[in-house]
Amino acid sequence: MQSDNSSAGPRLRIAVTGATGYIGTRLIRLAHKHHHHIIAISRRKPRSCDVDWIPWDMSSEMAVLPQGTDAVVHLAAQITQSTQTDNEQEIRSAKMLTTEAQRVGAKVIFVSSQTARQNAPTTYGRTKWHIEQHVLANDGWVVRPGLVYGASAKGLFGRLIDIVGRMPILPAFIPVPYVQPIHVDDLAEGLLRIIECRDSSRRIFSLAAPQPVPFTDVLLEIARSRIRRYRMFLPIPSRPFMNLVKILDAWRLHQWGTERLQSLFALQKMETRSDLDHLGLVLRPMSSGMHISGDAHTRNILQEGRALLAYVLRVPPERAVVCRYVRLIKQLRDGRAVGLPTMMLRYPTLLSLIGASAWHDETRKADFAWRMDAATLLGEATPTGSDRFLGLGRSCSLFTRIQTIVNAVACELMWRSLGVVMLPLVRKMLACDRSRP
16 A cells, blocks of 8 residues: 655664564565565574574574664564463563664564553453563564454464354354454554654554454455355354353364453554554555455456456456456556446446446546447457457348347437436446445
């Protein structure tokens, strides 16, 4: 969602713990685009050969940071359901990392959690809070992200995809828990801006959507945009369900985990607007970011091209010609779909209802006409199109030709008449689809 300003600012040496994890891989990828030097600190060597690798495990002694390191992003963590010993080790590791960063004069950014607070109902939340206090006391920075989603199916997001894929009926908890999502690439952009920022007036950044959304909306969007399957929801009281999970926890038969559910039900709203504005960070809509590519623009153009070509050819178009349409739109237009109604994308024949008076503005009207002409030219260049428009290789009687002309005129009159009757509805449909992200 952010513009590429890779040439802005000096090249920095950035160390990243948990470099092979969900957020770490995306942060390293973005930092490379900005031409920063990356030092990966992790158990496994990253696949990218353009980073320096320092092997480190949280159970071992702290790795030695090279001199000249400008910033350390601490992403490494124990698994969410961890023992008391693991949590104590996580705190000790964070303290060792802070000490080592101070030795080389590096800026420390600790990626915490929305669940972090002193009286958190889970050990996970309390552990994050204790680490936050130590980092802040040593002039570090803390980032509290919301529900991180998007890109590859890793972390909690990967678990949610797995659950939605396996369960045809999903729980709709009562009372409804709310979450504040943020795309993993938007979070990586925010982290990089904090690293590059010279202003030290803020020490804690809350990065997530300003307006919380129901957790069921997240599950529904995963089903609709990511795995593309229909899912039903069953209302379930949260307290009895939590008790059931505790029982299953003892038998090791569940997929969620008590700590994750407790954190979900106890989430408190974060005020994120001022932090987002401070960083100049604009978050992508969840409906767009849920796609594996990070946005829905390409998919929208594919749907548009498939509909326009099907309308022109009167048969489903071949994949190759649809791909040519997508490349054409990306090269010669703005790379975005014009915003046709969903019903017309599904049933291309309904495009006959769109007349010149259906559009609210001349710019969009001209854009649609250009795309229709482009689809017609592309369709004519296909074997199906040459057969439809030129009738090469076909022989027919005079009566058949006259009948074809009469049918074409009758259909045109019918659609024009229907278009006049349906004009208010068509205008409303076009306006509604234009307002969607």
